[in-house]
Amino acid sequence: MSESSPAQPILTVRGLTGRIAGQLVVEDVSFDVAATGVTALLGRNGVGKTSTIRSILGLIDRTGEMSLAGTRIDRLPTHRIVQLGVGYVPEDREVFGGLTVAENLRLAERDRSPRRDEVRRLFPDLHDRRDQRAGTLSGGQQQMVSLGRALVNENRLLLVDEPTKGLAPKIVDEVAVALAEAAKTVPILLVEQNLAVIRALAHRAVVLSGGRVVYDGEASDLLDDEAMLRRHLGVHDAGEAA
């Protein structure tokens, strides 16, 4: 079976183990990413969230079984996984600082009919700044470029790593709105520390602790469970979690 029905997860991860320079950074992790909406991947600093995403993409050595809409991807190289429709918005944004906004977006285009109008609708500010060099943009604007680069292609799944990190509250809101819009058309696996953003966006949540999955369920149940938040995310009060 190569297509998924709405009820089936878009991505299944089973027994995923990741290594960097021989060192275990992801240990026997299993979870699903829902076929619609936002699935949050949470956990304390250094627990292996970024490494999990990079393992899915084949950017670090990994073993285990992973399927995208029924197609095994665990033995595929990164470029094949991307071609299958997995978009990646990395933690450090990775824009080309010496190129303009327009050039950054153009370089990311993979499809015959890139979704330029959609990116323009989501990020009108980028259109206004299309001739500005990306290296001179603010952190928030660079994050918009990074998101725009992923959204210009039609993807089956987006992997988004800490998109609001280090951004001012107003910009965090803008990024969250853009992600909510994007999630209407593509399922997202979102690594995010800001629990207010998780509360606003995520339906499902997966929590890693000690490199393993300790919660996999409804995001709202997790966010209402103060003991769980305290134990696994180091948050003291669910009400002021953000």
Ligand SMILES: Nc1ncnc2c1ncn2[C@@H]1O[C@H](COP(=O)(O)OP(=O)(O)OP(=O)(O)O)[C@@H](O)[C@H]1O
């Ligand atoms: N290039 C690397 N070389 C060696 N160890 C690494 C490397 N990258 C990550 N690690 C280690 O792997 C573990 C998991 O790191 P990872 O970045 O995946 O965690 P994370 O949950 O995303 O953390 P954070 O929330 O702080 O971004 C950490 O112990 C980290 O020190």
